[in-house]
Amino acid sequence: MKTNTLFIPLMFCFFQISYAQTPVNNKQVVRQYIDEVVNKQQFNRMDDVFSTDYIWHQMDGKDTHSRQDSSHVVMLKYILKAIPDIQYTIDSMVSEGDLVAVNSTATGRIKNGFMGIPATGKKVRFKQMFFFRVVNNKIAEEWEVVDVAGLKDQLSK
Numbered sequence: 001m002k003t004n005t006l007f008i009p010l011m012f013c014f015f016q017i018s019y020a021q022t023p024v025n026n027k028q029v030v031r032q033y034i035d036e037v038v039n040k041q042q043f044n045r046m047d048d049v050f051s052t053d054y055i056w057h058q059m060d061g062k063d064t065h066s067r068q069d070s071s072h073v074v075m076l077k078y079i080l081k082a083i084p085d086i087q088y089t090i091d092s093m094v095s096e097g098d099l100v101a102v103n104s105t106a107t108g109r110i111k112n113g114f115m116g117i118p119a120t121g122k123k124v125r126f127k128q129m130f131f132f133r134v135v136n137n138k139i140a141e142e143w144e145v146v147d148v149a150g151l152k153d154q155l156s157k
Contacts, residue, residue, distance in 0.1 A: 023095035026134040030100045033132075033139060034088050041080060043073065051138040058144065082114030088128070102130040110155065115148065117155055126151045 033049045036042045056072050080086060086108035094101045107125045110117060126147045133141040 021098065021134065021137055025137060026098065026100050027093050027095045029134050029137055029139060030093065030102060030132050031090065034090060039087050049139055051135060051140045054140055056142045082110060082112045083108035084111055085109055098133050098135060100132045100134060104128050104130065117152060120155055122155060124151055124154050
């Protein structure tokens with residue numbers, strides 16, 4: 001009986017620790033999104049990394065894309081159609097509480113028109129900054145800023 005009395009609280013502590021949301025775990029969730037969903041274009045992994053009420057604050061005037069209205073997937077596919085070989089490199093990543101900040105560099109060739117930029121086939125390299133809010137080991141919210149001016153400058157030369 002004493003063994004069970006000690007075993008049950010220890011198991012509870014183990015499971016709480018192993019599934020705890022920590023800055024390290026939050027960074028891993030974000031890395032999984034960038035590496036698998038974006039770089040490898042594995043859209044079937046989206047349910048693994050995004051909460052069902054996920055919101056993406058984007059620069060398109062609407063300000064948000066969500067999982068519920070499928071606009072998040074549509075926007076990602078639009079980007080990947082324009083730059084099908086896009087690859088993100090995480091230059092730095094910082095996590096505190098439920099927020100993860102990412103400084104990244106994207107590279108790829110513009111194969112289709114994108115945000116008013118014609119399909120040139122030129123290889124581009126641009127910076128992008130993200131903030132992700134992670135809840136229960138899933139991305140719940142995302143903010144991003146893209147160096148659009150730098151991207152357009154590269155394509156105008």
